[in-house]
Amino acid sequence: MKTLLLLLVLTVLSNVPSGGCAASSPCSHPPSTWCSSLDSAVQCGVLKQCLESNFTESHHKKTDQVEVALYFESLCPGCRMAFTETLYPTWVLLSDIMSLTLVPYGNAQEKPDGQRFNFECQHGEPECLGNMIETCLLNMTDAAKHIIYCMESSSDVIKAAQSCAQLYSPDLSWDSVTSCVKGDVGNQLMHQNALKTKALQPPHQYVPWVTINGEHTEELQDKALNSLFTLVCSMYKGPKIPACGGGGGKHYRSYSHIE
Template structure:
């Protein structure tokens, strides 16, 4: 189940049934909330089949293409960090059924001929390392988990020092040694080279970061709107039937109290 569906189930079940923060027994099942709507059998075991059916019924038509948002950024750029934590991640959390996010950590970096230091970055060597760590995380983990990890890093006081704990929190099955090996080995370099090629291929060429494209195209107007209200922009750009989050339509479940 996608995160938006999970959030709808978790929030609505807890608020409508029990009152947020009030007493509510945990479902008698062995699955975490993120798996409740994965299958009908799990939903029945966790006693949330009706809620899962209602949430699934409100999902957009998957035949309509979602809004593709690509962010070209740098790991230590203050404006990039603010956009990721205050606009991109919260919007994706609510609208991931109608949007796809691609993260390209590179930004204003440049390739060097030196074997010891193949890249130079706007905010110094720590940023180059941060870019490569995030590129490796994107490669080694499933996309939604990678986005959670990168959000966790970018929202932390120290991006680099938070990397291991954020990885352990959201992808405990991926040992840090794999990320470290990627960063120090040829794989990390190849991933950064690919990001460099993607960034250099931008048309028009990027002049700053964060640089945001929608469905592969850049306009200053859309970027300005994204910086102030990405949520509203994605809802407007989506061509299908708007999901309840966009329209403000209520999704009501059975109301009871404890």
């Protein structure tokens, strides 16, 4: 990367007239525009400052993101609605300022069995399988959220899994996903989801359970499910982005309570 930057700088410098700044030089414009291009930065002698500024802005942009987490079950009707109609669309629109963490586990229970764990899910074995598939996907591909959206939007979550994976991550081997689901890796990943869910404060009472920047209150939960777009825009501390000029949300409340 440093070599590439050096070559770019040398290329630009070789094209700078030796007679000094011409009347049309970018340096004759306000300093706030000097970082608008590599050419401008080099001619005005502020390349280092521009690079440092861009790094700082990118760093802040990432760390200032509003952190939204969804604790859910793959076959819970309310969870599916919350993810497909609110959380996923909002994340797609506001991904620059919002991070979305998915934790498939919900109201499941785990029981130690030697070095492994057995899981019992609220909606039976099919849900345990769905939870496991989604957990493995989240740890195997950057396209996981898109695949999970495709699955949860389908009439049959489990049957849609492979075709959704092929659609959004064609290079992903389904055999490797199956190995994860059936093997020790998937078992341990699900155990980590169990630990994350059990560590929630306050303890979760239903799913979908949403946290914003690690915090859960009934007020935040209600806003997250009814007006997440507006909530994220209002909570983001960085420069306002054009998308935050408006928003809205659907109104519903369909939870699966712990039995």
